[in-house]
Amino acid sequence: MSYHKRLLLLAGLDSLIVFAAVYFSYNPLHPSLETVRYENIVSSALVLLICHHVFASMFLLYNKAWEYASVGELVGITKSVTLSVLMLTLFQYIMSYEVYGRVLFSTWTLLVLLIGGSRFWWRITRDRFIKAKKIMTNVLIIGAGQAGTVVARQLKNNRDLGLLPAAFIDDDPKKYKLQILGIPVAGTSKDIAAVMEKYAIDKIVIAIPSLQKQELATIVAECSKTKIKPQIMPKLEDIMMGKVAVSSFRDVEVEDLLGRDPIKLDIEGISEYVSAKTVLVTGAGGSIGSEICRQICKFQPEKLVLVGHGENSIYTIDMELRNQYGKQIEIVPVIGDVQDRERMFEVMEEHAPAVVYHAAAHKHVPLMEDNPREAVKNNVFGTKNVAEAADTFGVGTFVLVSTDKAVNPTNVMGSTKRIAEMIIQKLDQASETKFVAVRFGNVLGSRGSVIPLFKKQIQAGGPLTVTHPDMTRYFMTIPEASRLVIQAGSLARGGEIFVLDMGEPVKIVDLARNLITLSGYSTDEISIRFSGLRPGEKMFEELLNEKEIHPEPIYPKIFIGRAVLEQEQEVEFLLQQFEHFSATQLKEYVINLANRKKNRVFLVAK
Known part of the structure; x- marks a missing residue:
């Protein structure tokens, strides 16, 4: 009308x-x-x-x-x-x-x-x-607080969505048996299965923004008994800013269960060294590199240089950032390989960045065991090229993205990342540039990580392959890892290795079970098969060894270690004699070097 x-x-x-x-x-x-x-x-x-x-x-x-x-x-x-x-x-x-x-x-x-x-x-x-003729889906809203009420009102007022709020679940005993907007508070989280049967529930929405990770895991475990995948409401700030609608529910992801509460950034400190400056990111098309770029853009640098050798990935992040920040920030895509020393010096001279985040690396452990030469060329020589170019052209801060696998490494990938740390520590001793490294554990959802692999295996009907029932790993989300890298730059004094408080390590088999549950299956439907340790893998990872540990955090949830710089001669020998190593010799040499062991290959060659 x-x-x-x-x-x-x-x-x-x-x-x-x-x-x-x-x-x-x-x-x-x-x-x-x-x-x-x-x-x-x-x-x-x-x-x-x-x-x-x-x-x-x-x-x-x-x-x-x-x-x-x-x-x-x-x-x-x-x-x-x-x-x-x-x-x-x-x-x-x-x-x-x-x-x-x-x-x-x-x-x-x-x-x-x-x-x-x-x-x-x-x-x-x-x-x-x-509207009675429209077939409605009965919704159970977990959380009868402010957020749950917002969800219920939105669903009641927008019948076109086809979602009818039928009942609330809330652990506050004062709310039990009350009615909110005419909807009953039917029980606590322990009653989810019974309430769903009573009210013929077809959909579950979790609407408690303040929910802790462990509490969410408990609710998800209760929901898993019903065969209905729970969903979660968007963040309230995203709703208030108009980014998403209240009804834009999403599935609960394994990241929601394993991630910790995000670290609170020192906005003033980060702004001081990033805002209105030129920032360069290597590996800008990768999982970590691209998220660093997104996070950096929030601090309004004058120019952001995206360096990577994969044209498709650089194009993708370039277009994304241009669409969102193109009017405020000069965004420059650069195709270049960190192994190309001349190209790295050329880029550094042309753009004269104040801050460099070096995220380009080979990171797949079993793959690098079979290709040790490529691991050294990219992770060691690539780091050396970018770091020395930063030193030559007066970069203020250089942040190396490292890994927990660099601690007492048993594999080529971790060893090359530890040697990369040694290279920037050596440079820091004589350079005006502040060189630092940041270590963190496995990144949930990054390319080559276990989560995408498990998801593909679930789509194929299983089984999920886990190497060992007792294998544990530290996990963090991509945004969390990126924030640590950015925060480390503001804390840098030179030569440090920064480590995030990773919380408790997670068993890979528990991660697999959680993912099966969140996908709407049981372990009877999707099985788990143990395949045995792969080449170079450890049962557990460390973040700092006993010589590097400083017990007090330098910043909430961020620890600092000053790794001892040893065996400089052996590092120099590797760089000079690299072409003369066989693959087997190279593998033995870098692992011994990273673990501070006497190197038989080095003594014979010398």
Whole structure:
């Protein structure tokens, strides 16, 4: 219905209601007033009608979407009617009509009841009859607080979504058996299965923004007994900023269960060394590198240089950042391989960055066991090229993205990352540039990580392959890892190795079970098979060895270690004699070097 037709319909309906209210107030309700002059009644009705339309327009009663009518609309009706009756009283007084209080009160009451009733009748009709034919999905909302109420109201008011809030679950005993927006609080998280059966629930929405990871894991475990995958509401800040709708629910991901509460960034410290500066990121198309770029853009650098050798990945992150930040930040995509020393010096000289984040690396452990030469070329020589270019052209801060596998490494990948740390530590001793490294554990969802592999195996019907039932790893999310890298730059004094408080290590088999559950299956439907340790793998990882540990965090959840720089001669020998090593010799040499062991290959060659 058009606006003008709607306006005429409501105004006409209200006109009939006003005349009816005046008529019934004077005649059937108060028959003793039959002697009142007819023309006085008519004039009073006309004045009341004019006043009502004026105040109804003032309170926007003809502009409301009455299918969503609530208490706010009823308040507006009451105000409009009250002011109209008061104006009628004043008119009768001025015209020397006899003012009948009972008549005026009866008129006020009838107007509120009839006008309000007409509006709410439309909402009730729409909800219960017009929309009744639509097949609705019963929704269980976990959390009867502010967020849960927002979700429930949104679903009730938007029936087109086909989602009907049927019940709440909340662990607050004070809310049990209460009704919120007409929806019962039917039990606690322990009652999820029973409540779902009672109310024929088809969908679960978790609406508790303050929920801790362990609490969420407990709720998900209860939901898993029902075969229905739980979903979670968007962040309240995203809803308030208009980024997403309240109803934009998403599946609970394993990252939600394993990730920790994010570290609080030192905004002022980061802004001081990043804002209005030129920042260069190597490996900018990778999982960590691209997220570093996204996070950095929030601090408004003057220019962001995206360096990578994969044209597709660089194109993707370049387009993403241009669409979002292109008007505020100069974004420069650069295709170049960190192994190309001349190209790295050329890029560093052209853009003269104040900060460099070196995220380019080969990181796949078993793959690097089979390709030790490529691991050394990319992780060692690539780091050396970028770091020395940064030193030559006066970069202020250089942050190396390292790994927990660099601690007491048993594999080529971890060993090459430890040697990369040694290279920047050596440079830091004589350079004006502040060289630091950041270590963290496995990154959930990054390319080559276990999560995408498990998801593919689930899609194929299983089994999920886990190397050993006791294997553990530290885990963190991509944004969390990226924030640590950025925060480390602001804390850098030179030569440090920064480590995030990774919490407790997680068993890989538990991770696999969680992912199966979150995918809507059981371990009876999707099995887990143990395949044995792969080449170079350890049962558990460390973040700092005993010589590097500083027990007190330098920043909340961030620890600092100053790894001992030893065996500089052996590092130099590797760099000079690299081409003369066989693959087997190279593998033995880098692992021994990273573990500070006497190197038989080095002694023989020397």
